[in-house]
Amino acid sequence: MAVPLIQQIRVGAYVLKQRLMGNDKYPLVLMLEPLFRCNLACPGCGKIDYPDPILNRRLSLEDCLAAVDECGAPMVAIPGGEPLLHKEISEIVKAIIARKKFVSLCTNALLLEKKLHLFEPSDYLFFSVHLDGLKEEHDKAVDQEGVFDRAIKAIKTAQDKGFRVNANATIFDGTSAEKVAEFLDYTRDLGIPVTISPGYAYERAPDQEHFLSRKKTKHLFRDIFRLGKDRGWALNHSTLYLDFLAGNQTYKCAPWGMPTRNIFGWQKPCYLLSEGYVSSYKELMETTDWDAYGTGNYEKCANCMAHCGYEPTAVADTAKHPLKALKVFRRGVDTEGPLAAEIPLENQRPAEYVFEKIVQEKAAEVGAEPKSRKVKTSSAA
Numbered sequence: 001m002a003v004p005l006i007q008q009i010r011v012g013a014y015v016l017k018q019r020l021m022g023n024d025k026y027p028l029v030l031m032l033e034p035l036f037r038c039n040l041a042c043p044g045c046g047k048i049d050y051p052d053p054i055l056n057r058r059l060s061l062e063d064c065l066a067a068v069d070e071c072g073a074p075m076v077a078i079p080g081g082e083p084l085l086h087k088e089i090s091e092i093v094k095a096i097i098a099r100k101k102f103v104s105l106c107t108n109a110l111l112l113e114k115k116l117h118l119f120e121p122s123d124y125l126f127f128s129v130h131l132d133g134l135k136e137e138h139d140k141a142v143d144q145e146g147v148f149d150r151a152i153k154a155i156k157t158a159q160d161k162g163f164r165v166n167a168n169a170t171i172f173d174g175t176s177a178e179k180v181a182e183f184l185d186y187t188r189d190l191g192i193p194v195t196i197s198p199g200y201a202y203e204r205a206p207d208q209e210h211f212l213s214r215k216k217t218k219h220l221f222r223d224i225f226r227l228g229k230d231r232g233w234a235l236n237h238s239t240l241y242l243d244f245l246a247g248n249q250t251y252k253c254a255p256w257g258m259p260t261r262n263i264f265g266w267q268k269p270c271y272l273l274s275e276g277y278v279s280s281y282k283e284l285m286e287t288t289d290w291d292a293y294g295t296g297n298y299e300k301c302a303n304c305m306a307h308c309g310y311e312p313t314a315v316a317d318t319a320k321h322p323l324k325a326l327k328v329f330r331r332g333v334d335t336e337g338p339l340a341a342e343i344p345l346e347n348q349r350p351a352e353y354v355f356e357k358i359v360q361e362k363a364a365e366v367g368a369e370p371k372s373r374k375v376k377t378s379s380a381a
Contacts, residue, residue: 027073033262051368090118112154126164177223193234218247241314257312296343
């Protein structure tokens with residue numbers, strides 16, 4: 001299922017407008033988290049560590065629309081938590097679509113069949129279903145058996161009712177290229193495109209041992225793309241981001257490209273790093289020391305190649321160098337040539353482990369104790 005032409009045109013026109021206006025820091029996708037509560041407890045996630053009084057909090061419809069209007073991004077991703085737990089989720093989605101914004105509703109699909117009647121098929125809406133591999137890999141990733149089968153059943157039901165659906169896959173260390181290829185064959189046959197990204201080591205994620213290093217990511221994706229030649233996979237990314245994953249582009253991330261608004265405010269500095277909050281999008285853009293973050297600048301960012309930071313960079317590079325993007329599109333991602341130069345890490349500032357403090361502070365505000373989660377120290381190199 002291709003990206004609708006109307007989305008390509010509107011987003012392309014938006015990026016071109018920003019370029020013509022000389023803006024080098026602009027939002028591409030608003031990450032709108034209306035709640036942290038989830039009906040799963042995945043080992044790779046640090047979102048559900050807060051006490052129940054915080055997990056029970058929600059952004060209102062008015063809060064969500066104010067964030068959409070303030071940010072101005074042409075696309076809105078609604079992650080969580082599990083957004084389908086929000087009682088106003090259908091109203092939120094309808095109001096964003098009415099503003100001619102494209103909505104990606106992220107879900108583990110456990111409630112999708114039950115909630116489908118709340119939505120209407122639209123070129124402005126698609127369900128992004130988390131699938132971290134086939135049955136064995138996915139159920140292990142979410143730490144619950146049967147989730148994969150329920151998700152696939154929900155996807156097919158949504159397709160039958162005319163909804164756009166894609167899969168959102170996170171790849172962890174220990175996953176073989178052959179397994180990923182098998183998964184991409186499956187999603188191709190299912191008729192859904194895939195957003196794919198290496199997992200990011202959230203500071204408080206209890207399982208720190210299965211996040212990919214930058215070097216491993218590049219070689220793994222080269223192996224994946226080598227296997228994928230002529231297999232017709234539908235990957236929902238810009239060509240240059242895929243080229244970056246295979247180590248053929250030296251990019252710095254654009255954390256402002258996918259700003260996050262959640263129940264605490266606007267999250268600094270990006271969707272993956274939580275190091276404080278401000279009250280407005282303007283304040284986020286004007287007070288964040290962007291040069292203090294990113295690979296080569298900050299230890300926490302050293303291994304990150306996630307699409308939320310680098311897809312905006314790839315999109316901007318495509319707009320700036322369309323012939324380069326076309327060349328990669330026509331010949332395919334190079335899996336044999338030398339790797340592009342890596343960003344040196346010797347001058348990066350050391351990591352500041354602040355998320356635990358934020359959890360403690362937010363819990364104290366509601367007079368509750370934060371949840372205790374045992375964190376394994378990463379041994380990845």
